[in-house]
Amino acid sequence: MSEEHTNGHGTKHAGCEHGHDDTKLPRGFLVGASGALTGAGLVIEWFTPLSSYIATIAFALATIAGGLLVFPAAWKALLGKRLDMNVLMTVAVVGAWLIGEGEEAASVVFLFALSELLESWSAGRARRAIASLLELAPDTADVIQPDGSTKETPVAELKIGSEILVRSGSRVPVDGEVTKGSSAINQAPITGESVPVDKQPGDRVFAGTINGEGSLTVKVTKLANESTLARIIQLVGEAEEQKAPTQRFVDRFAAFYTPATFVVALLIALVPPLMFQQGWDVWTYRALVLLVIACPCALVIATPVSIVSGLTALARRGVLVKGGAYLEAIGKLRALAVDKTGTITQGRPQVVDIVPMDGNSEDEVLAKAASIDAHSEHPIAKAVVAEATKRGVRFMRADAYASKTGRGAEGTIEGHLYFVGNHRMAHELGACTPELESQLHEIEAKGLSLAIIGHRQHSDCKPSVVGIIAIGDTLRPETKEALQLLHESGLEKVVMLSGDNQRTAKAIAAQAGIDEAIGDLLPEDKVERVRELVKRYQYVGMIGDGVNDAPALAIASVGIAMGAIGSDTAIETADMALMKDDLRRVAEAIHLGRRTVRIIQFNVTFALVVKAVFLLLAFTGHASLWMAILADTGATLLVIMNALRLLKVRSDI
Incomplete structure (x- = not known):
């Protein structure tokens, strides 16, 4: 085993480097041959003690068969002036033969080669899950x-x-x-x-x-x-090249661990016989057992397999995460900052309510407003016209249209002068009444924009108000459910950052179930707010459009872009991109991120505990070579299988 392990996508992880590339024989055949010869040797030795030389030949052939997957890699490591796991195993096997433990040497080689084969197969599942993306589009x-x-x-x-x-x-x-x-x-x-x-x-x-x-x-x-699919495949590949913090720690650990293991084994083999007149065979054997047990395969493979599985599981659900570091950060998020427009809300004004006055119906109010607004490109005017069209309300474009900057607009309908404007315009035209003021206060308290439709004073006609249209950026259908899921995922705080006025932001936050809303923010203000959250909570996510909110996304631990399926810029800018405009995916990513972190922590702890227990057994003489390699193989496979469970996570969203 070496300090580098290729994961199938061009990424190398500190771990078990396979030496099978140096032989043209099929790997499975060599492992099978080694296992069969080892088994045959044990049977012969058990039942026909007098034919021990035949068993020795079987063990030797088994060692050669399995060794073809180990020895060449060990030689390459030595030529590269480094001590890796293949060197460690080779020394253990040669040492076993030198002290007359041929069956132990054969068992070690076979079990080690088998673990490598099974590890390759298990890790291949994650590779095949990614590679399956390539088959989505026809040729x-x-x-x-x-x-x-x-x-x-x-x-x-x-x-x-x-x-x-x-x-x-x-x-x-x-x-x-x-x-x-x-x-x-x-x-x-x-x-x-x-x-x-x-x-x-x-x-x-x-x-x-x-x-x-x-x-x-x-x-x-x-x-x-x-294409978007090609970009996804490229991003997933790049994501695997970025190592997670835990993996970087393990890599550094392995770089010092392996040489240290050789030094300790050498001391165990030499010190007791030289200084305390202990038996050479006993302590040499214990040193060899120590070398085998010390192999850190389970430890170094724990993080990369978990990260690849987590990234793949999210990619299948339309969530792209740009690396293991961000996947770990997602799993540790304590707070989330969200932009309002396009994230919490639909991102476009819509007519929310119509309040008819002075004996008019809703359709009459809408028809008069649409007649004037049909001349305008203002978002609120377009929302009014769209609502009239949706309801099938008939209207004619008003004559003598005139825009009143900062107030509204006016026009002539059937010979009468009407206006559509804000509170200020109605007040200036003398159309305000106590009843109107009461209605306006109620609408504004909800954080909605409004359009007052009135009859202007002209000739013998007095000013009057026809009705009020309340307009707002409505919540996305899934927003409330998404916020509930986000809170259930363990987030301590969800804050909405908006450029809208504080009253509107607060009203939208109350509807959605957001903990805190901060309005009247410029882009640089959002950066400061996110920086404050990071200082307080350490791990903070920020959801935006990936372009306008780029500075705030960069400050956050994880920048998240909504609806990246239509925006290459959003994919490039954010650390995590949601291919669909669905906030619930963020909650799903946090859940899977937390689960990935838990699995990594368990795998690393489990690997270390197994090593510690068997190192103690080796030092006290209670562990044999085959027990050592069996423990290492078992720990490695359990770690891999545990990580691959992430691929089976299903989504109900």
């Missing part, structure tokens, strides 16, 4: 020709602007925009959402997603190697 696409026919073309040859046909039940080969047809697309492979999303002309589709019953014509908007 070819049906490109629509000028005559209307289709031509099967490799996706690598597709050009931006080309139109492709995505048939019913097939996977979308590249990112694009629907130009014809309608269908429901299963986006679970990318976003993790379980419900198919309806797609119409103008909607975006993503490589690797699955088309439903309809047939779609899609215009290519990204090349195959630039």
